[in-house]
Amino acid sequence: MKFRVKMTLCMLCLMSLVFGVGGSLLLSLSFRGSLERETESAYRTYQTVLSTLQVVNQTQAGYGDIAETLGQLAAQRSSVWAALRLTDGSKMLYQSGAVADRFQDMSGRIEPSYCLVAHMQDGDGGRYLQLSGSFAADDKTMVLDLAHDISSVYAARDLQQTAYQKVFFVMLVLCALLSYSISWILTQPLSRLSNASREIASGNLAYRARVRSHDEVGALASDFNHMARTLEANVSELTAAVERQERFMGSFAHEMKTPMTSIIGYADLIRSQSLAPEEQADAANYVFSEGKRLESLSRKLLDILVLGRTEVALAPASPRQIIVNLIEHLQPVYLERGIRLQHRCEEGSCLLEPDLFKSLLVNLLDNARKALDRGGNIVVVSEMLPDGCRIRVLDNGRGIPPEALEHLTEAFYRVDKSRARAQGGAGLGLTLCSEIAALHSGSISVDSRVGNGTCVTVELRGGRV
DSSP: OOHHHHHHHHHHHHHHHHHHHHHHHHHHHHHHHHHHHHHHHHHHHHHHHHHHHHHHHHTTOOHHHHHHHHHHHHHHSTTTOSEEEEEOSSSEEEEESTTGGGOOOOTTTOOTTOOEEEEEEOTTSOEEEEEEEEEEETTEEEEEEEEEEOHHHHHHHHHHHHHHHHHHHHHHHHHHHHHHHHHHHHHHHHHHHHHHHHHHHTTOTTOOOOOOOSSHHHHHHHHHHHHHHHHHHHHHHHHHHHHHHHHHHHHHHHHHHHHHHHHHHHHHHHHHSOOOHHHHHHHHHHHHHHHHHHHHHHHHHHHHHHHTTOOOOOEEEOHHHHHHHHHHHHHHHHHHTTEEEEEEEOOOOEEEOHHHHHHHHHHHHHHHHHTOSSOEEEEEEEEEETTEEEEEEEEOSSOOOHHHHTTTTSTTOOSSHHHHHHTTOOSOHHHHHHHHHHHTTOEEEEEEETTTEEEEEEEEOSOBO
């Protein structure tokens, strides 16, 4: 359904609600006012008749005189009421009018000096007000019933409702035509914006929406054109980035080709020549170290690719236990390089993927190790959070320049390329750590000062148990 049709339907619904409620309320108020006026008129007539009968009763006349007086009143003013009835509680004394037989018996509910009012109908749909009251005559209580015709009030209401329905229908038709016309005018700029979006989606990034109104739609068109210009610039930047990445892939292929050539050369040397024990050990150590470096590089590449397209199942685990076990395992290796590993860990459990968490710690410790040229200290601190845990790895190494901090989590980025190559780095450690943190609904941040050391903070917010 088009937006202009929706606007038309909304306007019709609003008009129907307002006009319907307002018109019905006005008709109801008009009908009630007319009915109240007729009730007041009937009550005055009833009081006149009742007063006349009370005056006759005070002259000590009998029941026959009262009935005769009532007959004379009926003959003189028969057009004022539709029916009259006088009873003494046990028998009928007087009755006149076509609807007198439809009077309700309210003698049991009538109290002295009060007049009861009720509604009644005849067989032809006529409507009447019945007014009933009592007065004392000798030792008996007389009941006087009067019927007042109010059919004209209901007839007037029916005529008003018929006229209102016709006007309401005409108003609906006019509102539909005007609403659709106005909606069409208002949505024309949106149609041009929609056409512009299709043009851009088809690849015509230079296309712009030609909307020159000064309202909100004009502002939207201006923002849309700004977005299109930004998109065009971003696509240009992306194209340049792809070109840079292609150049990088060539460099990375060369990065792998050089150690592989050396490995093949040393392996062939060991296989084809007789070497001294020291030379043979050196060659084997080089082949082994380069092979391990390539193995680590390929494993990190695989982890990044896999982590980029899969989800992991988190399970309850103790960060402290994993950290302590890992440090105990790595402590001898790090001590050989003059590096002391320490930890300060809080007790507690949270939801983790243990293998990935361990891989994250290994990469952070390895990065800290590479920052220590002549030994030093590495401290691992863990704190429990309401929805996970926070891990900090601190070292007193060389630190990281401020301009390099924002690039640390980029794949293959290395602060010092020559030093990283000498130490076996490939620039994938923090990238992998960032991916692992994201899988735990967390984040990673780095705070460093050149010459004072680095603090890497990882928050894992996968939940607590």
